[in-house]
Amino acid sequence: MSAETAICGRYDCRETFAKTLEALAETDERIVAVVNDSVGSSKLVGFQKRFPDRLINVGIAEQTMVGVGAGLANGGKTPFVSAAACFLTARALEQIKADVAYTKTNVKLCGMSSGVAYGELGPTHHSIEDFAWLRLLPNLTIIAPSDRWETAEAIKAAAATEGPFFLRLSRMPVPDLKRPAGATFRVGAAETLRDGRDAAIIANGVMVSRALEAAEQLAASGLNVRVVNMASIAPLDVEAIGAAAATGAIVTVEEHSVRGGLGGAVAEVIATSCPCRVRILGFPGFLPTGSPEFLLERFGLTATGIAAAVREIVGARKAA
């Protein structure tokens, strides 16, 4: 993966997405890409050059794009339908519901530049509602990879598994996470990246590296915090949530609204089966103007912000 461009040791995972897809397409003729005038922003220029007949650009027409994806699946193809996450999910939501999830077609929806990657372009271009509205749809697997390795693994898993997928891919550069040798990716299985008994942080996507940094800060002040990467929101690893609850305090962290996403999913499990204190970190609603980093800082989605939330919740538990 060294060919990809690093910005201060961080990587834009769209490049991994494109490389992995090209490699898969090389050996699996069924793989096609479907886009909405988003060849460049999905990093599929190379794919288009290598497989010109297998890149279908429907123009700026997301509803048609998802419907065409469903039709391609019906025709025996494995379509990777790739567009800015905000337009893919919001504009084509009924196509995703009816043509993909309900019909159970083999469509791989790739929501690019999710979260607040389009910072200054504003709430129309932020995709911080997608977990919430897609999580309601049966049959749809939802994965938010945390780094290059997990991005590649998630794409391979999606290609190898029959059925609807939504891959939430960021453009915000992230570091490669340290994993034990032989680590494997399994759809629906959470990954405990760090053990700890004082509290648990459950994060996914671009927030995982920040959660790990927060845990390090906390360890320096004597708090041992478990860090769980919940890349799969659907299916959800209920057991891992139970294990996190055993610490007595959970902080969830996502680049998403505080309503209905990862935090919502965890809270549903906690409230109905293993009560413990929960703090949900994310965005409050439509956001002001600002760069991605500005918005993450302002809403406490930094290592320091996460660590502060953990200290607060642990303090509250001790006081109770």
Place this chain on the structure above:
Amino acid sequence: MSTSHPLAELTRAKARQIRRRALGMVYRAKQGHPGGDMSVADILATLYFGALRVDPANPNDPKRDRFILSKGHCTGALYATLAERGFIPIESLDTYMQPLSLLNGHPNRNYTPGVETNTGPLGHGVPVAIGVAIAGQIDRADYRVFVVVGDGELQEGSNWEAALTAGHRGLANLTLIIDRNGLQQGARTEDTAKLEPLADKWRAFGWDVVEVDGHDHDALLAIFTAPAGGRSKPLCVIAHTHKGQGVSFMRDQVFWHHGALSQSQYELALQEIG
């Protein structure tokens, strides 16, 4: 060649100012959509300084003409126009896309007076414009509704659903302007999902159609100021434009759909615009 319109000298000067300011905003913000800003500048200048009955002192006057920029990514040109027309302070343009700025990358009516509806996702402006036009008909109000769409934007199906509705209802108080610069984000429209024959499509949907050089102020003014009274159909103006118009290295270049300018590019652009 159209006959000269008394306001054309003013609107041409305004268009130059809009182009200069929009490029300054994109330069300082290090991002934006300069290609589309440049292609729509003459349309905005002629509308705001030659046709629209709007009052910056009373931006919510129920009798005002309505303008909607459906291709909401071109806020460089839109905010520069609103500032030039007195809706927002000229100095505020310096805050374009800065943290907590009221000038977001896409227009927000809750932040910016003069903006009628929040756009950004393509294909939203025409249905909203139709709603305003229907409200005007119900109230027998004499305001007019103008909406600008990008040509690539026309690939969104919502436009064609809306085209049916407007044609069906004979909304003569509605004018749709297509910024026909031939380019979308990644390529030419005709190489992506072709639009031609475009005029025939709108006629078939029940609209009057005029085609115009979208950089010819006399011709634009003549169209925008013609009374709507004689018509029984909505009007579609196909404005033939160039993306990046006014700046040689941007003109007709898909590369400049979005992007940032270097200092030397910015200076050269200002020189060329004059």
